[in-house]
Amino acid sequence: MWSVLRNPTYAKLFCAQVIALLGTGLLTVALGLLAFDIATDAAGSVLGTALTIKMIAYVGVAPLIAALVDRLPKKAVLVSADLVRLAIALTLPLVTQPWQVYALVFVLQSASATFTPAFQSLIPAVLPEARQYTRALSLSRLAYDLESLLSPMIAAALLSFVAYNFLFVGTAAGFAISTSLVLASRLPHIPNEQAEHTFWQRVPLGVQVFARTDTLRFLMLANVVAAVGTSLVLVNSVVYARGVYHLGDTALAITLACFGVGSLLAAPNIPWILERFTVVHTMLVGAAIVTAALLSAVIVTAAAPRGAGWGWLLATWTLLGLGTSLVSTPSSRLLADASTAKNRNLVYTAQFALSHACFLFAYPIAGWIGSVSLLAAAAVLAGLALLATVAATIFALRRNLRTASDETLTQPEAGATVLRKARP
Structure with missing residues (x-):
């Protein structure tokens, strides 16, 4: 996996991605503390709205911006997006009203939605x-998982001797270093090609594939479970951390780090797990x-006023990251097994839109209901996860869901035949 870093251009781009991710992770911690300073116990409502705006920027604005900058040089697009994000990061400490947070987050995430696809x-x-290329994708996934752990840990260390601002x-600084690394890279020329379909044309076409493919319908239920767990x-x-347990700024970073610990416990072992269990069974265990x-979060929230410890919350967050x-x-x-070379772009575009749509309702539930009652928010999210998990389990059992990869593992000699039978 690490051999791809011998390519000097990719090494610089990968380092730019990692450093920008670490900066974004620090932003997540700082934004939460800023929201608490502005709205105290209603911080969840502010964050829920801000994250909903983030999803709107990703789904609604990103395709429009991508179309506008498609014919521009990639280096100019990446550098411009990083500079916008840098400016917003320096502006956020100055805000005093929730609407200012929403406006800046919208611009910031629109820039991120421009940077990522480019x-x-x-x-x-x-x-x-x-x-x-496959190894590069694996390395990128590892970078995301490590960021979810390392950024809160770095934030916790910094918060022990500096203010969260x-x-x-x-x-x-992370965006500035990312910019310098992109500028130092010799990027290949990519000829401009007219896309066969726009984003908004690909979404309904991809949704049609989801609707007629059993494994992708199962995936939609799994998307709901992942969204509600992450949203809380x-x-x-x-x-x-601040309102219920009345702890310091560092406690928020440690709490978020526990979610990252859970994710990191699972991610490196996924290949090993999938060699022994089917993809569907693995995902059902995660949903459970x-x-x-x-x-557990419902119980912890209900018991907190009676002295339930912060440690139980940390254990719960670790389980959420693992699942x-x-x-x-x-x-x-x-996605790979249920698509073909011809429709793969449609399927991945539909998954992007549909998975983000789950967050569009999960974030407001966590934030707006949570601003009235944390217990009610946790209970509603737990209820949604339970319904989606039960529905996914029943659907998988009735359809006896198996992917082409699962069949290839159990019947290697029939692999080519099974792959040809995978639904388009």
């Missing part, structure tokens, strides 16, 4: 060989763990 489109050109400076963590961690963890990773990481196998 960055991803470069990798196949930098690493055209299929095996190297300095985390925004760290975020800006990202939206309400600051309310638990998320549901159990959300039910979410078991649900989300294998999902790419379902």
Whole structure:
């Protein structure tokens, strides 16, 4: 996996991605503490709205911006997006009203939604060989998992001797270093090609594939479980740490780090697990763990006024990270096995839109209901996870769901035949 870093251009781009991710992770912690300073116990509502705006920017604005910048040089697009994000990071410490947070988050996430697809489109050109490209994808996934653990730990260390506003400076520094690394890279020329379909044309076409493919319909239920579990963590961690347990700023970073620990416990072991169990069974176990963890969150929230410890919350967040990773990481196998070279772009676009749509309702539930009652928010999210998990389990059992990869593992000699039978 690490051999791809011998390519100097990819090495610089990967380092730019990692450093920008670390900066974004610091921003997550700082934004939560800023929301608590502005709205105290209603911080969850502010964060829920801000994260909902983030999803709107990703789904609604990103395709429009991508179309506008498609014919521009990729280096100019990446650098411009990083500079916008740097400026917003330095502006956030100055805000005093929730609407200012919403406006800046919208611009910031629109810039991120511009950077990410432009960055991803470069990798196949930098690493055209299929095996190297696959290794680059694995390395990128590892970077995301490590960021969820390392960023809160770095934030916790910094918060022990500086105010949380300095985390925004760290975020800006991350974007500045990312910009310099992109500028130092010799990027390949990618000829402009007219896409066969626009984003908004690909979504309904991809949804049609989801609707007629059993494994992808199962994936939609799994997306719901992953969204509700993640939403409680990202939206309400600051309310638990600062408002319920009355702990310091460092406690928020540690709480978020526990979610990252759970994710990191699962992610490296996914290949080993999938060699012994089917993709569907692995995802069902993850969904069950998320549901159990959300039910634990209900109990912890109800017992907190009677002295339930912060440690129980940390254990619950670790379980949520573990379960979410078991649900989300294998999902790419379902997408790959249920698509063909001709419709793969449609399927992945539909998954992007549909999975983000789950967050569009999960974030407001966690934030807006949580601002009235944390217990009610945890209970509603746990109920949704339970319903989706039960529905996914019944659907999988009735349809006897197996992917082409599962069949290939159990019947190697019939692999080519099974792959040809995979539904388009």
